[in-house]
Amino acid sequence: MDVVDERILHHLVRNARATFADIGAEVNLSAPAVKRRVDRMIADETIAGFTTIVDPESLGWGTEAYVQVYCKGTVSPQALFNTWESIPEVVSASTVTGQADAILRVRARNVRDLERALERIRGDDTIDHTESIIVLSRLIERG
Amino acid sequence: MDVVDERILHHLVRNARATFADIGAEVNLSAPAVKRRVDRMIADETIAGFTTIVDPESLGWGTEAYVQVYCKGTVSPQALFNTWESIPEVVSASTVTGQADAILRVRARNVRDLERALERIRGDDTIDHTESIIVLSRLIERG
């Protein structure tokens, strides 16, 4: 990982379908050299993958919320993971400091769908209660 | 937007660098047909772009936090956007329902860096105070 790798990453983050030749032109390297560095970063798991940014509204997923989860007694992160990984509406989940034990980001088609997802999120009986914060408008969205 | 477009999107989300021929093989379409549909979805802004998933740890960005922002009186989302868009640590920002006015997701190199970012986030004088929730471990992270 040097400064050239970082510049290559920067270009790939802006456009994952950029050609190695184009990236090479911007970092003063040949296409094969860029490919070898990218391959190494994939092997390193510095690059976790290439994905497409889809507008959720266009697919009818217009409702988003942050859900703070409060548990009873001791919490096993693994148990929480097992409960939530199968719920497609759960976009991200993290254990956190503070009063809550975890924060989830949830994306649903509508408020009804969100409600159903919340019921599944509360499925584990170690969960005491949840607190939902619905997103009104996205101001910034990066990476 | 039909079911074929959705299947193409699904493959592009899994791998943004997949070839049109490969995608076509999975949805029973020729490479040009896939390309035309993808081009249309880009024009539609259904596809907002292609990006690379980088492991933040590998680049030394190991600290993450959710920041709830509480404002004084009336809030202008545009003013908040103007204040935060230039802060690279701010990964996402949304106005929300509930007691707080906005929630930000912040990624920093370390706790010192996070503190500096928080000072900049509180830069707008319409902001009353902030409440930070530091992420302990990421359990789930999807698209």
Added chain:
DNA sequence: GATGAAATGCAGCTGCG
């Protein structure tokens, strides 16, 4: 309107220096 087939140009990939 959408598609598939063919042709061209360009990108990816590998071996060698």
Added chain:
DNA sequence: CGCAGCTGCATTTCATC
């Protein structure tokens, strides 16, 4: 790492349904 060559994809054009 760059260069050269071969393979294979992207892209355009054209004809068809």
